[in-house]
Amino acid sequence: MQDEKLPRREREKLRHRRQMLAAALELFSEKGYHNVSMHEIAERAEFAIGTLYKFFKNKEDLYKALMMEKSEEYHRVLMGVLAEEDDVLTVLEDYIATKARLFTDSLASLRLYFAETRGASFNIKAGLDQDIRKLYDKFVMRLASVLEAGVRKKVFRKIDPYYMALALEGLTNAFLFCWLEDPEQHPYEANVPLIRDMFLKGVLAE
Amino acid sequence: MQDEKLPRREREKLRHRRQMLAAALELFSEKGYHNVSMHEIAERAEFAIGTLYKFFKNKEDLYKALMMEKSEEYHRVLMGVLAEEDDVLTVLEDYIATKARLFTDSLASLRLYFAETRGASFNIKAGLDQDIRKLYDKFVMRLASVLEAGVRKKVFRKIDPYYMALALEGLTNAFLFCWLEDPEQHPYEANVPLIRDMFLKGVLAE
Amino acid sequence: MQDEKLPRREREKLRHRRQMLAAALELFSEKGYHNVSMHEIAERAEFAIGTLYKFFKNKEDLYKALMMEKSEEYHRVLMGVLAEEDDVLTVLEDYIATKARLFTDSLASLRLYFAETRGASFNIKAGLDQDIRKLYDKFVMRLASVLEAGVRKKVFRKIDPYYMALALEGLTNAFLFCWLEDPEQHPYEANVPLIRDMFLKGVLAE
């Protein structure tokens, strides 16, 4: 991620790579993986088609690189939030809010990810789905362990922490998708307290 | 839906249509819309390619027909559950359980739907997304009105019923997806009480 | 051509055949041979596709039947004009005028004929071109023999009558096509005397 201290050539290469990935993300998220051609990507990135193939060995490879990059960032940020030393409830509130920011920032890649992997549109032949899943699972486990701490401290009832994490994910995602579809009518931020309450009353120890 | 009493010719036509849709669903959900060719569908359905085109004017039309058919059924069944005259809590429990059955039955089409519309892989030009969304919105509104009744009867706390419905959807979907990925380790049915409790404790009046 | 005295069944068949040919002519001349499907013809003629194939063994056969029918009529009428016993100049004038009427009546088939045989759009595999050509050659020979009589009577200069006929054909056709393209601005009938004069006296000043 850091490219300081690299020889100029290497730095340039990295910049070109990023330009290509950016062009690809734009186009993929506008029109979907299958409706974007490598030529289009090359053109948008202002490189020749051959150059694109110097950086990514084929279209799928380019797609995977794109997704991995975004996933890793997503993962890094949320893991950071969960790593904080505050008390559980604060961490949770932080998490719910941070997720909103990430959603906004990476709307394009999220849509793309859902389109291409959740369903069946493009059976990533190998690797990607696995890799991203692993990252996501790791994250859910982390979330679960945060919640488990809450259980141990009797802040929460004795519920399987994994399912608590699952519930929290489901709850926030539902509100986020709703918000995406009509940001005016269903603001996310205004609903953060509601989300938190619904979740907490559900899992909180009496 | 019943085709009793139709002339034999018409009945045959309907049967053929269903065979084609079934073949298409199988293939689409296995490999994704863009990775299935009309020839493949025709072959799997054991018809000539031309026959396929007699029934559906093009590939997108076939896809839309498929999604509409499934959506309508999904909608019909869940609306039926919500229409029952039992008390709110019973209805909700029924709903959570019925959704599991529907998920199992129409796993393929669900994956397909998520793949092709939730994301950007295939910008359904018009109509389908709208039509299916409308159906879904109708359903969520119905669910909300059931919950609203609960609020009026003071069974639930005073929360916007639409957001309660949203929460319930998010909660159940999260568990369902989890179950889909590993049915052994994360059985859905065994968790129905947990789901219900998490939801209820979250929204129940004290 | 006459179908009087035929059993009713036969008469009906002929009528059906004519309906099909009429539908075909309409469509062919509107859109061209290759842009009309057998289904379209069947539909316009209000018969099932299978019935069409009972009457014409394939698309080309239908086309040939159509062209032969029209050619024969064209031939019969013009031969009739040339057979009259009037003096040469009267016959010629009659011929020039009759051609105009025929053009109007059978505009559709003429366009079609020109489209499909004069050029290369559709190499009639065998037969048609030959048959129609023979008919046309016969007609030109007849025209030539009428003109030859004029030469013998010293009405015309001693020019090869075949080339005179050719010249007359070229002259009239040029005016007819011009008229077809813009009937208002280039009326044919008003120009008949001019055509006759140009043919007879050329354009040179004395």
Add this chain to the structure above:
Amino acid sequence: MQDEKLPRREREKLRHRRQMLAAALELFSEKGYHNVSMHEIAERAEFAIGTLYKFFKNKEDLYKALMMEKSEEYHRVLMGVLAEEDDVLTVLEDYIATKARLFTDSLASLRLYFAETRGASFNIKAGLDQDIRKLYDKFVMRLASVLEAGVRKKVFRKIDPYYMALALEGLTNAFLFCWLEDPEQHPYEANVPLIRDMFLKGVLAE
């Protein structure tokens, strides 16, 4: 038209384009637009099908390019003849003879043009017919103005020059088509004086 001094790459491109157009002309004029596939053209031109599509965006586009190229040449040559400063009669004789040479050279494209536009076989959707017609009309007007000069100089009788041009076109075309069909028996060149005389003096005995 000259491609001297272009970078080598550009020159190659032009050569390839010409090879494709040549292959297309050969095939179209042999078998007609609708009976030639893009694959066939590519094969005859010894390029891959994809390359063909790099040069012409679709089959119709290829056809139009072909026709425009030929029309423009035809137009340029004949306009050149009419631009000469000789006296009218010399120009006319030159014109009649030049037309023969052009006919021979571009027999294939002429047949094709007649096949596809004069008739109805292929309704060029827009543009081509217009463009070529305009070129041809321009040419007839030029011919008419040459003839008009003859009228003013009292070389010709007072006849509408446009109709004189039309007559000349009709006359020469008739002899050219006749010649095309049987070059041995109906040589064109040997008949040039006859054509000129018929045009000039008509057929009437004095």
Add this chain to the structure above:
DNA sequence: CATGAATGAGGGTTCATTCAT
């Protein structure tokens, strides 16, 4: 290294024709 012309497999779609009813 960058380029972009060339490749050709493969996809969506049409339509002449057949044949069981």
Add this chain to the structure above:
DNA sequence: AATGAATGAACCCTCATTCAT
């Protein structure tokens, strides 16, 4: 005799990928 559902060869075109310059 009439029907029209079914067939499948063949068409136009796209696009991921290669490679000579």
